[in-house]
Amino acid sequence: MKALKLLSDKTISLVEIDEPIIKDKEILINLGSCGICGSDIRNVFADSCKPTSKLGHEITGTIVKVGKSFNGKKYEGKRVFVNHHAPCNGCHYCIHGNKTMCEKFTDNIFPCGISEKIILSEWIVNNQSIFELPDSISFEEGSMIEPLACCIRGWKKISFVKGDSVLIFGIGPIGILHAMLAKIYGASTIYCIDINQNRVDFCKKMNLGICINGRISEIDSLFDLNDRFSPDLIIIATSDMSVLNKSVDLIRKGGTILIFGEPEKEIKVNVDINKIYSKEVKIKTTYAATNEEIHEALVMITHMDIDVNKIITHRYSISESKDAFKKVHDRKDVIKAIIINK
Ligand SMILES: [Zn+2]
Ligand SMILES: [Zn+2]
Numbered sequence: 246m247k248a249l250k251l252l253s254d255k256t257i258s259l260v261e262i263d264e265p266i267i268k269d270k271e272i273l274i275n276l277g278s279c280g281i282c283g284s285d286i287r288n289v290f291a292d293s294c295k296p297t298s299k300l301g302h303e304i305t306g307t308i309v310k311v312g313k314s315f316n317g318k319k320y321e322g323k324r325v326f327v328n329h330h331a332p333c334n335g336c337h338y339c340i341h342g343n344k345t346m347c348e349k350f351t352d353n354i355f356p357c358g359i360s361e362k363i364i365l366s367e368w369i370v371n372n373q374s375i376f377e378l379p380d381s382i383s384f385e386e387g388s389m390i391e392p393l394a395c396c397i398r399g400w401k402k403i404s405f406v407k408g409d410s411v412l413i414f415g416i417g418p419i420g421i422l423h424a425m426l427a428k429i430y431g432a433s434t435i436y437c438i439d440i441n442q443n444r445v446d447f448c449k450k451m452n453l454g455i456c457i458n459g460r461i462s463e464i465d466s467l468f469d470l471n472d473r474f475s476p477d478l479i480i481i482a483t484s485d486m487s488v489l490n491k492s493v494d495l496i497r498k499g500g501t502i503l504i505f506g507e508p509e510k511e512i513k514v515n516v517d518i519n520k521i522y523s524k525e526v527k528i529k530t531t532y533a534a535t536n537e538e539i540h541e542a543l544v545m546i547t548h549m550d551i552d553v554n555k556i557i558t559h560r561y562s563i564s565e566s567k568d569a570f571k572k573v574h575d576r577k578d579v580i581k582a583i584i585i586n587k
Pocket of ligand 2: 332334335336339349
């Protein structure tokens, strides 16, 4: 079977590997689809590489085999979404609500998300990280559950009041999901800022709020000097942390800045700490999603509260996945690309 592998020289290669053999408490799925995430792109193209060489984690598929301990075949043929990691729910981090910091919260699928077949480990199975997909949800829609869940987790970390204004830096698929959530949660005004004109145009077409090219327009002029009109919440949905300074300037007194995009490793930003202090700015970060948020995202997509189809612009087969990575990295007309096991 085919699987996409990140090699030590940071090139990606579609390799032919033996079909995995499952243990008694494991499940084997046939890949339905897997989204390409910004973190996958960074793993391949950025200098700072996470320790993982696994590509793809926004996974859906069909159960094709279950281990002996499941006695019976009732699981086979079920369409599922898989959360690729799960916390222990009992450690110091978990009981303090920092479940995504749990030491057990590591990748638990094999060989990776962009693979014709995938083993779901005993840990994933025991922690109920496998969600049956309703018939109304396609595999590719299912692949949007994880990114949406991560956004939902971010929103849980902030104090948002209906009618608040939201500014989003970076309107790729994640920024767009945040803008869609902002609408649902009742934001008064949503500002979508990007330096990529394609993305600005895309958001304009989606009617997501005030969409501006941050390279062309002076963002400051949007806001009256009166603090009352400054955004209550700024979401940084880009890995470009140079916007942090701007965010500290723009945010209203007492407002929140959510760092959502993953900064490159060891990146340093010069910020005016006095301004953060005197404006009582709250800076929050968020990482990944737990099964609670996965469940919420699944419900939102099922009820079409959020139509993720609007974001999926490109679909590729596993054989085309190398090319897909290049296209996503180029950021021309791709918003969200999904690998589909045709
Ligand atoms: Zn992701
Ligand atoms: Zn834990």
